[in-house]
Amino acid sequence: MTKNFLLAFLMFNGILCAQSDIPQDVFIKPLKIPTVFAGTFGELRSNHFHSGLDIKTQHRTGLEVVASAGGYVSRIKVSHYGYGKALYITHPDGHTTVYGHLSKYAPAIEAYVKEKQYLAESYEIELFPNPDELQVNQGDLVAYSGNTGGSGGPHLHFEIRDKNERPMNAQLFGIQAPDHRDPVIKDLVVYPLADSSQVNQSQFQQKLNFTKQQDGTFLAEKIRAYGPLGFAVGTIDQQDGANNNNGIYAIETRLNGEKTLEVLMDKFSFAETHYLNRMIDYARYEGERERVQKLFIERNNPLSIFKYEKDKGIVNLTENGSNAIYSIKIKDIQNNTTTLVIPIEIKKEEILTPNIEKTTPYFVQADASQNFEVGDWELFIPDGAFYDDYFLDISAKTDALHL
Incomplete structure (x- = not known):
């Protein structure tokens, strides 16, 4: 019992240590209403990861948006698309906060923008004020929430970026919503990854069924498999106040208790975000509209969200006649956890459904x-x-x- 407790403590402490350089008392929530998320950081979107938090505004526009921390307005962008009316505030510690889909800016900022629009004779404009032009204190009114740009409904898009303009998970800084709900697993897929691989006498990917157990974990159907395999999972998270399909924070996989992969949605760069299409099974998404993320790293996938990998997360089953256990643990940022276990019988059998690749001259x-x-x-x-x-x-x- 003591050993199990110690192991759990060390694992949790490792997560805390990884976040120890993130200040918890610098930023405040940008809205004065209870926080409910429509979208979270790292959420899987079309061709990109979501770079911030979408905070619900109770189906209204015109709510006061305040500076999450003191600093100066470093960038203003007004566009028909994207973030619509957006505001960027740079802070003394090097972080930048972003406020998007605004209806209008606070009076002094609004006057500054209108003057520049008239001079440019353009509604769409991008401005970079000097540090001494538009300074703000924490809690100052800087804008009003809206529904401008590529917004599907009234909300505030909020980001925290590091000094290199990489979006970070704002929930790590304490911008959180009440959450007592475990992540949800929607889909589970297994992939034979080599000519020598097979699952249930087939060389094609297979969707696996799973059921909830009395202890709250999930158990997948047992498979017979041999050779290099990969798994993928479709998963979402939800908070107490809404049923939106939000993104998860962490995934860890293990084979017979040994860690094989760790995914952490703490930050990423805009240069890598389009590799989302490499991480997910894009063909399945196009064909079945099921967005599953692969728990193995294929070539040409440089995503920095993979914090640990052993053999690229690939499971290589070669001990014919033995058994194995593959597990997937999914966490949200408040440590609500869902675990899925897949029992495997390692068995090399006659392949009844071979994967014969169609060849062409090209x-x-x-x-x-x-x-x-x-x-x-x-x-x-x-x-x-x-x-x-x-x-x-x-x-x-x-x-x-x-x-």
């Missing part, structure tokens, strides 16, 4: 640029255009090229 390599002549057409594919190597299905007519 084989593209992800790490090399190539030219193809197709009829009267010439097709150039640059280095890095694809994540993987593929046989392309290409046909040409006089007026059209089909790829």
